[in-house]
Amino acid sequence: MNLKKIAPLLDQSLGSAQHHAYLFMSRSFAAETTPIELIEILLAKLAGISLFETGQKPSSESFWEAFTRHPDLIRADPDRSILRKDDVELFRERSLYPATFARRRFLLIERAERMNTQSANSLLKTLEEPQAECVFVLTTARANALPSTIASRCQKILLPAWEKLKTAREQLEPEDAQFLEKIFTAAHLNSPPKIFPADSLASQQKFNVAAQPLQEMSQWADQAGRRYEADLLRDALVENTSEALKSGGLSQSRAFALFALLNAWGEIDPLNPTKSFWLMRVLLTLAI
Numbered sequence: 001m002n003l004k005k006i007a008p009l010l011d012q013s014l015g016s017a018q019h020h021a022y023l024f025m026s027r028s029f030a031a032e033t034t035p036i037e038l039i040e041i042l043l044a045k046l047a048g049i050s051l052f053e054t055g056q057k058p059s060s061e062s063f064w065e066a067f068t069r070h071p072d073l074i075r076a077d078p079d080r081s082i083l084r085k086d087d088v089e090l091f092r093e094r095s096l097y098p099a100t101f102a103r104r105r106f107l108l109i110e111r112a113e114r115m116n117t118q119s120a121n122s123l124l125k126t127l128e129e130p131q132a133e134c135v136f137v138l139t140t141a142r143a144n145a146l147p148s149t150i151a152s153r154c155q156k157i158l159l160p161a162w163e164k165l166k167t168a169r170e171q172l173e174p175e176d177a178q179f180l181e182k183i184f185t186a187a188h189l190n191s192p193p194k195i196f197p198a199d200s201l202a203s204q205q206k207f208n209v210a211a212q213p214l215q216e217m218s219q220w221a222d223q224a225g226r227r228y229e230a231d232l233l234r235d236a237l238v239e240n241t242s243e244a245l246k247s248g249g250l251s252q253s254r255a256f257a258l259f260a261l262l263n264a265w266g267e268i269d270p271l272n273p274t275k276s277f278w279l280m281r282v283l284l285t286l287a288i
Helices: 002-012 037-046 058-069 085-095 116-126 174-189 215-228 230-247 251-270 273-287
Strands: 021-025 073-075 105-109 134-140 154-157
Touching: 002 037, 002 154, 002 230, 002 251, 021 251, 037 058, 037 105, 037 134, 037 154, 058 073, 073 085, 085 105, 085 116, 116 134, 154 251, 174 215, 174 230, 174 273, 215 273, 230 251, 251 273
Parallel strands: 021 134, 021 154, 073 105, 105 134
Antiparallel strands: none
């Protein structure tokens, strides 16, 4: 798993990590095995614990064995093709008790689209009555397959694909990848200086889209919207945003605005599949 790509995005997206439920979305969650590197980051950030000493690299088997033994951690059966009501009822019971060693109990449901109607309704009741000392973590490769009632109770975080897949940018045609790179570079050049005296020339500079004409952006958004699937386009934009944030080429406020917009695009996509419209919104957020 490419933590260099994922870790900075998680840090920025989770913020103070105070929410009681998170829905992580990525094409890579279609795999039956969740990378332990990702869970280690989430355990530290959301529950304040580590299962192994710093520097240790456990095998997947030993990691999940330690996870299962920990009194504050619970994992829905990863081998079931369908999660039943009984599988989720245990989550409700465990969420009622305070954590023993962790800051919060950590309740994990991988490939959450496996829930049927009964188990989803059971989980919904738990999410509607959040407990201060527990956090729910759901993963999915098919957010559209989850009931909207479940998704609406979670903070949604879109992650780029990582395992055994090319990056989204590598799957774009070279000219399209170069266009996005040029847009993000222009966004960096157009970013106002952080600190200047109020009467200085720099503080009065006006930033606009002159470096990247609107017509050119509109044409590209229309062509790319026709050429690529929405998931691939969102992943490419997430990758560019994460990389620009990590390198200092994009301010936190601009990056947060982009992540929020991309998450909104993911949620509304089934109702409004106009990819060109959303692409243009992202480009304008970068350019203005």
